[in-house]
Amino acid sequence: MATCTHCSSPLPADASFCPSCASPVTSNASSPAPAVNSPGTLSGLKTELETPDALSQTTQLAAGSEFHNRYSVQRLLGAGAMGMVYLAEDQLTQRQVALKLINPALVNSPSVAQRFLREGLTARDIRHPNVIAMYDVGDDGGQLYLVMEYLPGDTLRDWLHRFIQNHVDVPFATARSIIVKILEGLTAAHQSGVIHRDLKPENIMLLGDPQHDADYQLKILDFGIARAIDTTSNTQLTSSGAATGTPLYMAPEQRTAADTVGPAADLYAVSMIFYELLMGVPATGILGQPAKERGDIPTAVDSILEKGLSSRPRSRFQSTQDYLTALQALDTAAPQKPEPKSDPRPEPKP
CATH class of the missing domain: 2.20.28 (Rubrerythrin, domain 2)
Structure with missing residues (x-):
């Protein structure tokens, strides 16, 4: 089907x-397409296999083999047009890691390889509890690779999909908590001069259930990759300087001037995610007004989303702190209507 x-x-x-x-x-x-055991995104945790031909040029590693004289391969985690992801053990630190091998077909010039290494090294310096830790980036005989912390959790896409399947709204307080954590992680990246450019639910990892676990963790994946290897939503290479990111979550300016985008582009994507969490559908066409359609959402949220999704970068929030301040102000706004008392818990993923 x-x-x-x-x-x-x-x-x-x-x-x-x-x-x-x-x-x-x-x-x-x-x-x-034919199934591969595929937990994993570009950074390691939710990749879709599009076609076996997409993997033909990527180095394939057998369980028990060694990569780069350092990483002991345990098993394949996922595969897709971007490459292959393995669970491995770093023999220097004895910790489990996600080893991502980039499909060489996407690296069509030395300048792309150099940009990949440069962006990877910059992303490696981002240290925040809400950002996946990148441990290593390099080139092994022409095979570009990334090494990141291994996260055995669900993506935000998986988690949200269970609500949609069960026809249940994500509680407002839960949605806001998720957005706050994303903004806190982005703050660290933006302070390091890194713009994500491809934020989407598939690039957000959850450890624990945001609705029921007060101490759940959230991790943003794939910093710097969209800029390093220009891609569209179908992971097809575009020309240098062309749009990088996933079109549904991409700020309008990314389509025409990708090399000049700033923090406001990431905040547009955050607003897209926020809207989808509240409404259960992406923000396409004429925007709905979540506060008018649901009784548990403060009226000011509609203004926050309208500002965050403005087509003009200068009309959006200009920093993560501006966005966080707007969310914090909801606590002192007029009391919101009570949330439904007994939303059913989404069924666990099989």
């Missing part, structure tokens, strides 16, 4: 829009 390329829900035979997330059905919505 065909599945939605946005949320992976099954699609009716003649569907024009996904019944779960309302995304338009594209020509890429098709029957699943």
